[in-house]
Amino acid sequence: GENVEQHPSTLSVQEGDSAVIKCTYSDSASNYFPWYKQELGKRPQLIIDIRSNVGEKKDQRIAVTLNKTAKHFSLHITETQPEDSAVYFCAALIYNFNKFYFGSGTKLNVKP
Amino acid sequence: GAVVSQHPSRVICKSGTSVKIECRSLDFQATTMFWYRQFPKQSLMLMATSNEGSKATYEQGVEKDKFLINHASLTLSTLTVTSAHPEDSSFYICSASSGPRVPGGTYEQYFGPGTRLTVT
Numbered sequence: 236g237e238n239v240e241q242h243p244s245t246l247s248v249q250e251g252d253s254a255v256i257k258c259t260y261s262d263s264a265s266n267y268f269p270w271y272k273q274e275l276g277k278r279p280q281l282i283i284d285i286r287s288n289v290g291e292k293k294d295q296r297i298a299v300t301l302n303k304t305a306k307h308f309s310l311h312i313t314e315t316q317p318e319d320s321a322v323y324f325c326a327a328l329i330y331n332f333n334k335f336y337f338g339s340g341t342k343l344n345v346k347p
Numbered sequence: 348g349a350v351v352s353q354h355p356s357r358v359i360c361k362s363g364t365s366v367k368i369e370c371r372s373l374d375f376q377a378t379t380m381f382w383y384r385q386f387p388k389q390s391l392m393l394m395a396t397s398n399e400g401s402k403a404t405y406e407q408g409v410e411k412d413k414f415l416i417n418h419a420s421l422t423l424s425t426l427t428v429t430s431a432h433p434e435d436s437s438f439y440i441c442s443a444s445s446g447p448r449v450p451g452g453t454y455e456q457y458f459g460p461g462t463r464l465t466v467t
Contacts, residue, residue, distance in 0.1 A: 236406065236407060267451075267454055269453075278440070278459065278460055278461065279391070279458050280458075281453075284453055286451060286452075324391060328454060330447065330450075333379060333396055333398075333446075334381075334404075334406075335393060335456065337383075337390065337393070338390075340390060340391075
């Protein structure tokens, strides 16, 4: 099956700085890449996603980039705020196979 | 977003007994439900995918006879851990989805709050 690797496992940034989380995947057939945010004690929630026919997508302070050739995708958070502190997961999906494979998660700590 | 409930939130059972966990989509019909195990160091591991009315598809390494999944309706899926052992102690989380709204579009899955299983 698909193997998704995520780095770093923990990330500390100062408020206002940018944060970047990177993921790689193994199956070139994967064609959908969502990112989830899980706050302490809460369930994961989708924050942004990208399809394989798109190279970049932005939503306010959050952006995701995808390099299909290299099989990696990244989450970029600009102007970080303390409320961005959470665990972030990347995932990969092949639409036809209907299965999500998750990265190991990144604990982001934004220091005020 | 849509609401998914999971019951029980915590359960403690003795080794050798079975435990059933329910996952319900409260305000939408879920054609697909996913079952995950979330390990202490954050990782979400897909255990199985179930579609309403059909047998679940298990991931490699997940024993289907040990983790029985039933998806009898569009709003309910159950995971039964049979003959539980201490190594089955974990956080089990389900998610429900009605698939992408349009082909190739956003594929939203809504997570339940999870069940903490402790086998003594």
